[in-house]
Amino acid sequence: MIYEKCRDILLRECEQIQNAAFIQKKIRHAVTNQEWNEFEEHILAMNSVESKILELETERENILEIYKSIVHQEAFSHVLDAKGRFYALVSYLPANQRNELTSIYRSLKIESIKLRMANDSLLAYLSGIQETVKDFFALAFPDRCAKTYTKKGMQFSHEMRSMVLNTSF
Numbered sequence: 001m002i003y004e005k006c007r008d009i010l011l012r013e014c015e016q017i018q019n020a021a022f023i024q025k026k027i028r029h030a031v032t033n034q035e036w037n038e039f040e041e042h043i044l045a046m047n048s049v050e051s052k053i054l055e056l057e058t059e060r061e062n063i064l065e066i067y068k069s070i071v072h073q074e075a076f077s078h079v080l081d082a083k084g085r086f087y088a089l090v091s092y093l094p095a096n097q098r099n100e101l102t103s104i105y106r107s108l109k110i111e112s113i114k115l116r117m118a119n120d121s122l123l124a125y126l127s128g129i130q131e132t133v134k135d136f137f138a139l140a141f142p143d144r145c146a147k148t149y150t151k152k153g154m155q156f157s158h159e160m161r162s163m164v165l166n167t168s169f
Contacts, residue, residue, distance in 0.1 A: 002063060002066070002067045002070070002089070003093055003097045003101070005063050006060065006063055006089070006101060007100065007101060007104065009056055009059055009060045009063065010060070010101065010104040010105060010108060011104060012056055013053060013056045013057070013060070013108055014104065014107060014108050014111065016049055016052050016053045016056065017053070017108060017111045017112055017115060018111065019049050020046060020049045020050070020053070020115055021111065021114065021115050021118070023042055023045050023046045023049060024046070024115060024118050024119060024122070025118075026038070026042045027039060027042045027043065027046065027122070028118075028122055030042055031122070031125075031126070057082075060082075060086075061082065061085075063089075064085045064086065064088075064089050067089050067092075068085075086105060087102075090102055090105075
């Protein structure tokens with residue numbers, strides 16, 4: 001019974017990670033094509049997927065705690081991280097069940113790493129664009145580039161929204 005529940009949760013987690021990867025591709029497309037309405041919709045969808053993944057991880061952790069109480073083993077130490085508790089769980093299962101669960105778990109971790117790398121590359125892309133725009137404004141408007149501070153000593157960010165540019169130089 002523990003095996004079936006754990007397998008079901010892992011498969012649902014894999015499905016959610018695949019959904020997140022698909023949405024992440026849509027986010028990248030929306031950013032590169034400046035489709036900001038679609039971008040917001042994709043971010044909301046990603047937040048929904050994130051909450052589902054968190055629920056599934058909590059459910060998986062609860063199953064590990066239940067299994068710990070069933071087998072009364074010290075291998076399930078609170079010192080172990082989630083990965084350690086998972087492998088402690090599967091070590092008590094028959095070989096075929098252990099192999100299937102560890103295979104699903106590894107594919108889940110690999111897909112998670114791929115998604116993290118895609119997110120990191122998107123963040124690097126956005127950071128590069130932000131730095132380019134900041135450097136442009138620093139060169140084009142050096143008088144607005146100086147740092148100013150509020151009365152409380154916090155750095156004040158210049159809002160470029162109120163600036164009007166002449167389109168012909």
